[in-house]
Amino acid sequence: MTPIQWSDGAPIYRQLKEKVIAMMLDGELKPGDALPSVRQVAADYQLNPITVSRAYQELADEALVEKRRGLGMFVTEEAAKKLLASERERFLTEEWPAVATRIARLGLTLDDLPKGGNE
Numbered sequence: 001m002t003p004i005q006w007s008d009g010a011p012i013y014r015q016l017k018e019k020v021i022a023m024m025l026d027g028e029l030k031p032g033d034a035l036p037s038v039r040q041v042a043a044d045y046q047l048n049p050i051t052v053s054r055a056y057q058e059l060a061d062e063a064l065v066e067k068r069r070g071l072g073m074f075v076t077e078e079a080a081k082k083l084l085a086s087e088r089e090r091f092l093t094e095e096w097p098a099v100a101t102r103i104a105r106l107g108l109t110l111d112d113l114p115k116g117g118n119e
Contacts, residue, residue: 004045012047016055024064024075025083035065035073 004019006012023029038056042049056073059065064079103113 013051013054013058016041016045016047016052017058020055020059021064021083024079025087029075031075031077031079033075034071035059035075037072 038049038052041052065073
């Protein structure tokens with residue numbers, strides 16, 4: 001995992017969970033990949049192992065990772081599809097309305113907006 005800047009705005013376990021989710025969405029963690037061990041993450045980021053376990057447990061509760069006895073936590077096969085669907089839904093219901101309102105408030109048109117990075 002890459003360095004993490006912890007913020008005071010959310011519990012660390014939730015920030016860690018979001019970091020793992022971002023790694024899944026970015027393809028850094030693929031289905032079948034093992035997550036770093038709780039002990040390793042706790043040591044690397046100077047966290048309490050309970051904090052790391054809580055983040056991992058939430059990922060497991062959402063069926064994004066699965067525990068394999070004696071082997072650790074692994075990204076599930078359906079994790080990427082689930083995440084993409086839920087992140088799209090969250091963007092469209094929570095983030096996009098605010099962006100659309102701001103665009104309208106500023107009087108911008110589609111031609112004024114920069115093109116995406118997929119060109």
